[in-house]
Amino acid sequence: MIRVGVIGYGYWGPVVARNFQTADGCQLAAVCDNSPAALERALKTYPGIQAARDPMEIVRSPQIDAVAVITPVWTHFEFAKAALENGKHVFVEKPFTSTAAQAEELIELAAARNLRIMVDHTFLFTGAVQKIRQLVDEDVLGRLYYYDSSRVNLGLFQHDVNVVWDLAPHDLAIMDYLLGAEPQAVAATGQSHLNGLEDMAYITVYFKDRMLAHINVNWLSPVKVRTTLIGGEKKMVVWNDLEADEKVKVYDKGVKITNGQGVYDLLVSYRSGDMWAPRVEQSEALKAEAKYFVECIEKNQTPFNDGHAGLRVVRILEAACQSLKQRGAPVELNGRVEPQMAVAAAGGAR
Amino acid sequence: MIRVGVIGYGYWGPVVARNFQTADGCQLAAVCDNSPAALERALKTYPGIQAARDPMEIVRSPQIDAVAVITPVWTHFEFAKAALENGKHVFVEKPFTSTAAQAEELIELAAARNLRIMVDHTFLFTGAVQKIRQLVDEDVLGRLYYYDSSRVNLGLFQHDVNVVWDLAPHDLAIMDYLLGAEPQAVAATGQSHLNGLEDMAYITVYFKDRMLAHINVNWLSPVKVRTTLIGGEKKMVVWNDLEADEKVKVYDKGVKITNGQGVYDLLVSYRSGDMWAPRVEQSEALKAEAKYFVECIEKNQTPFNDGHAGLRVVRILEAACQSLKQRGAPVELNGRVEPQMAVAAAGGAR
Amino acid sequence: MIRVGVIGYGYWGPVVARNFQTADGCQLAAVCDNSPAALERALKTYPGIQAARDPMEIVRSPQIDAVAVITPVWTHFEFAKAALENGKHVFVEKPFTSTAAQAEELIELAAARNLRIMVDHTFLFTGAVQKIRQLVDEDVLGRLYYYDSSRVNLGLFQHDVNVVWDLAPHDLAIMDYLLGAEPQAVAATGQSHLNGLEDMAYITVYFKDRMLAHINVNWLSPVKVRTTLIGGEKKMVVWNDLEADEKVKVYDKGVKITNGQGVYDLLVSYRSGDMWAPRVEQSEALKAEAKYFVECIEKNQTPFNDGHAGLRVVRILEAACQSLKQRGAPVELNGRVEPQMAVAAAGGAR
Amino acid sequence: MIRVGVIGYGYWGPVVARNFQTADGCQLAAVCDNSPAALERALKTYPGIQAARDPMEIVRSPQIDAVAVITPVWTHFEFAKAALENGKHVFVEKPFTSTAAQAEELIELAAARNLRIMVDHTFLFTGAVQKIRQLVDEDVLGRLYYYDSSRVNLGLFQHDVNVVWDLAPHDLAIMDYLLGAEPQAVAATGQSHLNGLEDMAYITVYFKDRMLAHINVNWLSPVKVRTTLIGGEKKMVVWNDLEADEKVKVYDKGVKITNGQGVYDLLVSYRSGDMWAPRVEQSEALKAEAKYFVECIEKNQTPFNDGHAGLRVVRILEAACQSLKQRGAPVELNGRVEPQMAVAAAGGAR
16 A cells, blocks of 8 residues: 655645545555645545645655655755655656756666656546557557647746746657657747746757657637647547547548659649547546556556656756747757756746 | 739639639730640630730730739749839739849839739738738737737648748738738748658747747648637737638737736736627638729729738748758848748758 | 535535535535435535435434435425425425426425425526526517527436436526526427437427527437527527537627518518627536525525426426327417326336 | 520529539530529520520420429429420429429329439538438448438528428438438427518428437528438437538447346446548539439439429428428328328317
8 A cells, every 4th residue: 555645735736636545555645735724625635644834744754655746846856856865756746857957866866766756747648648649559640740739728827937847748748658759859939928937939849750749838828729730641630638529530631742753743642531539538647647656666667657758858848948048949959958947037038 | 994914824813813804993804824725714714815825925915904923933023023024013923922032123123113013912801811900900909919820731732832932921921911010030940741842830930029920831731720819918819710700709818917026926817708709701802902903003002912011921931941941040030131042942952 | 504404415416415515604414315325425525414314314304404305306396395394495406396286386385384495407507597698688689589409418318207307407497597488388399219218309389479499308419519599689699508618609690671562572681790709607506506595595585496487397398298299299388287297107108 | 415404593593504514415505584684694604505584485495405493492393394394304493392292293294204303402412411321321320210400590581481491401302312211290390580481490200110300490590500410229420511521420329228127227338439530522512413414314214313302302391381380280291191180279289
């Protein structure tokens, strides 16, 4: 029985707590939050648990096997490090850390102590992403041309991070999971209109073999959009996460170009066939993720959404913010990005 | 009575010819096409007109007052120049020319001879764009934050131009018309998957006062999208050109941020009010444009979609293609872009 | 402080219990269910409450002021009657009773003892219905032509009632609330394909002044539809309850016919103006309804969704089922429908 | 070469004329219309044809082999009869005739003279209907439960017919073609709000084996709807004719009920699988229909949309209007509709 302590009981913390409470093989043992009101709510729902205002109480408690860090990103490193140093497995809210260097340090620490790190890339556990991954794995789509995602709405403005650090981790984690490819370069454009932090951004990620990803995140859209297009040589996918049913549509459409004889003799042939919307599992993603976390601990197994997965996302976030400041100038990702502060103070972000 | 000769009778030429034939104050006098079959079709529909295979017959004919150039972009300069030199007004299919230098030469030539140039930015004459322009002019939207447009579908691949030169002129012309602002810099990313010319591209245009535009063009999308979001301080617009009715929706939504006392004391307030879809005129845009062309000639008046409008679009196209080759590196538009060949041969475009 | 006992803790009971627990001025005092597992769940969530398997314990308890009857329809009469006889106010799940005669008896009983009856027509408390009612009250729509509602999906088959008694009460209660008119006749068609009870039905309700309502309910639809059209002389409404935003759209559209001189000289003029989607309150309807129930008890005030409202719905249900058996033959509703069993056993329903 | 004369050159006549002009094996030989302006338009488009104001000129002309009657429904019988009597094949706009008796007379006349009658049920030649028919024929859908169609919009009011005769022929012809079953009874409700003719109606058609059809036609809807649901035991279809692509969607959804032991022991099992949108041919339906007309004449072959198909539709229209006047009282269709009172007056129906 894995005993989990949750640090951070604001918006997402209660959802994480509930799922660890109900998952087989684990139980919620403690909740920590700076706010007495939050602790009161937690205790009302889970009368028997430990409640603490100081995260160190949680990370040091011998009654706890794993710590879930569901706090603002700039605190992830401190709390996760303390937890690992005290022999706890960690489950960390996305984005993993504020810098790639922090992520690397946590990965090394966990490896040295044989502890698990899981980064909460929840979307990977949805039926939609699982189904698309299956289509990729079974080569239904063929060679991938592009991944194009929009995640826009009238947003909850964050005070400490820009829209890239707030929304893009979802898309980057999904992209990383589905494409399984190493990015070469990142170019990002965007603008800040209100509080000095970018509230809209467009991120292009270059891969080898001409594969391209583009991610559009925006806190200033009057309408909510959650749409991803994936273009493949054989088939193409449209995933609209706002659809109640038919979230994933697979199009038997494409273009084929063959060489003719002369300079302009490229022969283009279109293919426009059926569309197919596979049934997609609708159960709660975090429930599956919590179960998987417990399994990975019990079986001493590395999760696919481990610290390295978190690091890969953070590297692109860093590169994107670096490019943003240079109006789109591409930033190479040659194995290792120079670590730097990704989030500038409001005044300096302009 | 303005007598119009149409050069190019392929896909768009017949539509242009029909509208000039039916517009008051003008008539279709001649059609020119390299293909005998095209000429035969034209003569069947308009028995009395002059039919020519050589464009020079049209541009030199004393029976013709104005020439519509509806041919591939690389021929626009030659035909338009010849027409102007022979004292004809010109109506030129978008994009205006292959280079900014060509556009400038045509503008000077027309000015010297007091002739009209109209660039066929047809969308400016749609009810939707006219309505949005009215919302901007009447300050219904407030200060503009961004213009974000997607124009994607499984595309007609062009042999001579990439997707930027094929699709983006529509969006850039609309952007230019609605924003009325001078762009500062352009960053573009994209990729070519099939014939060596980019088949997908993302173009960011920076303006002063933090206004930003983003244009997404793609020939490899399984679904057709024609959506433009315009974010303003007071209201926001979603224009979905594929909707039969309710193409333009105005959202009374926004975010207001006021300064508090401390560093993190920005006070965010959301506004989420009614949505309103104004009735939009549904008549054929090209009909209104043809009528306007005749009026501008008769009244010796400069059209708003004149050569300068065409040049502004071409400059951004050039800059976008320059940035594309550098994976998004921004290209400054300081008054005048260095003229250069925008369209590379297939082999060299990568 | 109104102490509420909830009879029935299956699907809807827990939602009702939660809302009475959290509403100001009242508290959840007891839960009754035949199933020990249900009671266990209730006690886990509300540790201090009374739990009973016998409804009579609830209705007779001096610790309880009001009883919510959230059980199958055929039990409503028995439990509500017992509650009223024991001096409790009652909140009854829709449809109110199995027959009009039962409804009338409960109404008389409550009147005699000065107790409140509220029938749980939850939809009346949604922001959408409240907004449409406001449009009707303020004569924005003008004289109403029709009310046309579709409520179809792949349904939860009920064993004891057909689709009319299961789904149509929602629409009939909304229709009654919005139109405020007395129906004259009902014609219903439909069919049973699976278990002998009608699984699809079409109900037409005739009102005076040519106003017409039509309700389409179907358990065998592959797609979920929740759409209501309301046609008025001045404006028309489309309410799509499945839209996340913009649930209610008001169309400035209509037709006007004026008499000309000759037989065929009716002059038709169309009006097609703007569309407008007013902001609609999104808070939980049952929360407002629970609060209103408490207020009505405290202020000794008759709710608009009282026993008479419930009776009006039951009368149409009875008439619809009578018409169904005769393939649409109209059933007059002249003030009072003869009470009769509306729901036949499965074998006899055909 | 079949020479076709078209009587009626208003809205639909020119479309019919164009398709007969371009179809292989036939040519447009004459156009007749009461309006000189209409004839002028026809002559401008087809310079060589015969133009007549008197339909008798067309039906008697030895230069004509077949006559297309594209006039108001109350004139169909007269013109078609005259054409048949003069030895011409006839192509008649829907609905075939004003009464079943007229239809029967035309059928007999054509049979006696070995001439073809084709009723212009254009929708049967669309890719969507052809695809659905294929799904029915190949038993993909299984036993059919219902056909449910909505055809509503802000309509073109007709002076001579109500909305049932104007819009429902489309749906009834499609229903007849897809279901291939003989209707048993018709019940229709509706109302007239403006010019004394019904502007909204709901038609239920009963078939044997519990199959049911429902058709909703309305000239007073603010939004345009063209949606048909077809429920089958194995699969269900949604055909949305307003979708640009994906008009036909096939749902692998259903309900299965098996008998248990006790009275309420029906075991319900749901099936919710993939959705599939087969590619649907997009070419012009009338073009295929014109070609088929020519083939049927040349091969002396009876079209599936012959006079009998037209008669079946007219019989339901007659029955529906009879039922409409009695507020939904069902009208039996026992092989041949005797005009009769199907059900007693409303008062006696109980």
